[in-house]
Amino acid sequence: MTARVFVVVLGEQDYRYGTGELRLRVESVDRAGPIEFDGEPWLQVRGVRLRRDGTEVGRLQVLVRAARLPAV
Numbered sequence: 050m051t052a053r054v055f056v057v058v059l060g061e062q063d064y065r066y067g068t069g070e071l072r073l074r075v076e077s078v079d080r081a082g083p084i085e086f087d088g089e090p091w092l093q094v095r096g097v098r099l100r101r102d103g104t105e106v107g108r109l110q111v112l113v114r115a116a117r118l119p120a121v
Contacts, residue, residue, distance in 0.1 A: 065112040
């Protein structure tokens, strides 16, 4: 798991499973165990869901398309 904190804004097609845009302050990414979907790697990500104004909604674990995350 990586431990660098950053914020990503993901479209509905870039995370599993949910609807609408997801704004997430990423706290950890499990790059050691990618999961294959549609021929692409997806990674387990843990973080805090944020509203547009930056207020916290709650903790979340979600699968994210690896290509949408910054390289380590």
